[in-house]
Amino acid sequence: MALAQTSSVSLTGLTGNLIDVEVDISDGLPSYILLGLPDAALSESKERVRAALVNSGEAWPNKKVTVSLSPAWLPKSGSSFDLPIAITLLMAQGQVPKDQPGECIYLGELSLDGQLREVHGVLPALLAAKKSGFIRALVPYENYQEAKCVSGVEVIAIRHLTNALAYLRSGQIPDSPQLFSSSSSDYLLDLCDVAGQVAARRALEVAAIGGHHLLFIGPPGTGKTMLAERIPSILPPLSEESILEVTAIHSIAGTLMGRELLSKLPPFVAPHHTTTAPAMIGGGAHAIRPGATSLAHEGVLFIDEAPECGRGVLDSLRQPLESGEVTISRAVGSVTYPARFMLVLAANPCPCGRFSGRGRSCTCTQVAIRRYLQRLSGPLLDRIDIRVFIDSPSRIEMASEELGESSATVRERVIAARAIADDRFAGCSWRVNSQIPPSQLRNRFRAEKSGMNFLHTELDKERLSARGFHKVLRISWSIADSRGHAIPTKEDVELALRLREGMELLA
Ligand SMILES: Nc1ncnc2c1ncn2[C@@H]1O[C@H](COP(=O)(O)OP(=O)(O)O)[C@@H](O)[C@H]1O
Ligand SMILES: [Mg+2]
Ligand SMILES: [Zn+2]
Incomplete structure (x- = not known):
């Protein structure tokens, strides 16, 4: 009987579901049928798999090929099933031994010449596989580093389909890339760079202690962006559990390159004010990808020039601010991603930007000033806890050679204060004062x-x-x-x- 089966993983949000990949080859007119709710990218796997096999010197069966991905009811998306389909097909033809030792997971997209391409979501996929007892994984070479974050799973890095076949046929282990260490979790930005701004620093520290949302108002060039970018440096490091969760979200979004793997540093995400609601909370036609609010999970979401942001975009923040997660619904189903972040908004004080406590040359009317900040819509402003007015540091402050307090010092105080709150909230469902x-x-x-x-x-x-x-x-x-x-x-x-x-x- 020409039947074979392997395993792979499909992701719904951060949740990985084990998928049985079965291939049956039977007599009949040459055809290829793919069952199991595939999306467009997955349906195209046939052409990729066929070309990759032929170009790797393998035979394509001139028979009736049926590929089934089960459970059938679960919608599946993406190209990471190419590798398991190709290998199961060869197993069904008897060209690769079916009795592979141990439980193994296959993930990867094939290019037409048989190279294995990087895919998204390898980390959460392997976490799910490990939970189900899998001990080995064949993944694309580029995903090796990320896959190695899952302890207890042997990871084989595959550059080309022929490497995978050599491994399965004769146990030949291909070279794996060198792991780069992620020990240097130092943040490059430090609060000591900021001159003056004593009140703003105080507000920042209180906000970091309680996880309060912040609004900076001030003329351009006064250090609003500078201050916001330095918030992660005074937040407590992420817990082991949060590190995996944050890394998994970035793995699915394909933004791991911008972040050190398994970094303890809370993420800092700064979408531009021209961003769209789907980019903010997540979306996409096929695979539903996490948006900025989820990429900022356990960290800081910074929106500069917030009044310039579309009303719909700002309003889309309300769901994550309220519940700490976002649910995105599409025809293919709905997906929920975690999205608990500290919101930091920055705004010019008025349309011309020159309004200031020191009475510079602002030409805006009172009404225009009021209307400008009202663009931040009542419901959103209501959720902001702390408002800080920022003015230019004085000449003396800028000229001073003495550096401000360093992030490390402030962070120690933040950690100490959070420890007090932690004790107080023992047994409660929330962890910080803002909740x-x-x-x-x-x-x-x-x-x-x-x-x-x-x-x-x-x-x-x-x-x-x-x-x-x-x-x-x-x-x-x-x-x-x-x-x-x-x-x-x-x-x-x-x-x-x-x-x-x-x-x-x-x-
Ligand atoms: N308080 C400050 N201390 C030191 N440099 C500052 C300060 N405020 C502004 N600057 C300088 O001005 C630049 C612009 O600051 P930025 O944070 O982008 O201002 P804003 O976001 O308010 O427009 C900074 O890169 C920095 O060089
Ligand atoms: Mg700025
Ligand atoms: Zn003005």
């Missing part, structure tokens, strides 16, 4: 009596909305953690209110 639910703020996580009284007065004066009330409380917990107060004091609450209010322009 304390409103009901808990009302009883368990109140500030000192005088602080609460102060907030109630602000409420009475209508200087604070109910949502603002909760935000200020959350921020005051972050301030208390940074100052070693067991419970927020009145001073902590007052500072929190100032951070929340930023500037009057937005009132």
Whole structure:
């Protein structure tokens, strides 16, 4: 009987599903049938596999070939099934021994001359395979480094189909690429580069402690981008679990090259303000790829010139901000990716950009200024916890030879403050102050009596909305953690209110 079977993996979001690749060759008119909900890229595998086999000196059966990918109901996409299909076909023809030792996974796209091409999502695919007991994987040469991140799976790097066949026929192991070490997880940008900006630095630190979202407002060239880019350097390093999750997301998106593999550094993602909603939250016609919000998972999403962003794009941020994940639905099905990030927005204060506390030559009317920032839509602004007005550093600050505090020093304080919060939240479903639910703020996580009284007065004066009330409380917990107060004091609450209010322009 000319029947053979191997295994591969198909991804739905970050979840890998084991796929049985079966090939049957029977007498009949030469034909090729591919079963199992293939998408366009997968349907084209026939031509790639045929050319790759012939150009590698193998025979293509002039018979009826049926390829089945099961479970059949699961939609499958992409080109990574080329390699398993080619090998199973040769097994069915008796040209490659069927009884391969151990459980093995095959992944890779074939080019017409038989070279194996890089594919996306190898890391999450192998994690799933390992969970199901697989101990060996044949992957494209370019994916070797990433595949090696999965401990306990023997990885064979394949450059060309003939290498795979030599391995399966006679155990000949092809050369693997040299692993480059990913030990140098130093971030190149350091907070000590920033002159002055004492208030902004303070806000940055509080935001990093509690995971609060930030808005920078200030004229161009005052260091907004500079400050934002340095936030990852003061955030705590990622946990082992988060490292794998973040790397897996970047593996699927094909953006691993921009990141050190298994980096402990929280990602920093800065989509341009002309970006589209699908690029922001994810999408695509066939395979649904993660967008900027997921690439920023466990890190920072920075949007410069935020008022210039399309309304739809900013509004698309609301789902991930609320739930920490995004669900994208397409005809082929729906996919959910994690998307828990610190949102950092930067905005010019007015259309001309020159409005400033020092009263420079801004020509905009009050109305125009107000309208400009209103582009940031109420619901989104409401989710911003801390607003910082940034002005140019003074001449003295710029001229000073003394460097500002380094990121390492600030990060140590952030880590210490987070450890305090961690203890407080033991057994809770959230980890940082910005995520304390409103009901808990009302009883368990109140500030000192005088602080609460102060907030109630602000409420009475209508200087604070109910949502603002909760935000200020959350921020005051972050301030208390940074100052070693067991419970927020009145001073902590007052500072929190100032951070929340930023500037009057937005009132
Ligand atoms: N506080 C500062 N300390 C040192 N250099 C600064 C500062 N603010 C601005 N600069 C210089 O100006 C450049 C532009 O800053 P940038 O962060 O891009 O401004 P913005 O995003 O506010 O337009 C920086 O690359 C840096 O060289
Ligand atoms: Mg900028
Ligand atoms: Zn202006």
